[in-house]
Amino acid sequence: MRALVQRVTRAEVRVEGRVVGAIGRGLLVLLGATHADDSAAADWLARKIATLRVFADANGQMNHDLLETQGQALVVPQFTLYGDARRGRRPDFLAAARPEQAEPLFERFCASLAAAGVPVASGVFRATMEVELVNDGPVTLCIDTPAVA
Numbered sequence: 001m002r003a004l005v006q007r008v009t010r011a012e013v014r015v016e017g018r019v020v021g022a023i024g025r026g027l028l029v030l031l032g033a034t035h036a037d038d039s040a041a042a043d044w045l046a047r048k049i050a051t052l053r054v055f056a057d058a059n060g061q062m063n064h065d066l067l068e069t070q071g072q073a074l075v076v077p078q079f080t081l082y083g084d085a086r087r088g089r090r091p092d093f094l095a096a097a098r099p100e101q102a103e104p105l106f107e108r109f110c111a112s113l114a115a116a117g118v119p120v121a122s123g124v125f126r127a128t129m130e131v132e133l134v135n136d137g138p139v140t141l142c143i144d145t146p147a148v149a
Contacts, residue, residue: 013122015124046115048143072121
């Protein structure tokens with residue numbers, strides 16, 4: 001799985017003009033899945049993001065995670081994270097998991113993150129969404145699950 005993680009002061013996602021998920025201080029997680037991903041990958045990535053130390057301590061160092069700061073997560077499905085634009089002008093999405101595989105992994109990731117103690121809001125799978133955020137820092141990281149051996 002792949003997550004593009006942005007530290008935010010606030011973020012929201014709308015579908016057809018209606019807010020379907022919103023958070024205050026925390027992380028916006030754009031989440032994609034590929035063919036080799038499974039529930040273990042979703043659980044690993046959720047644990048990684050819940051404990052990712054990207055929030056400042058009293059000295060301004062990034063030493064605190066979502067749990068320590070009582071931050072929230074807004075998770076948005078994003079198959080285009082597996083787009084390949086190395087050739088030609090139109091990206092291909094062959095590496096992205098099909099919706100039948102990706103949607104349960106998205107749900108598993110959200111459930112694992114919530115089980116870790118992080119309040120989770122989410123976008124809507126297979127919907128056209130508008131995402132609005134205030135990036136804090138800015139801090140943006142791309143995290144991939146480890147390769148399967």
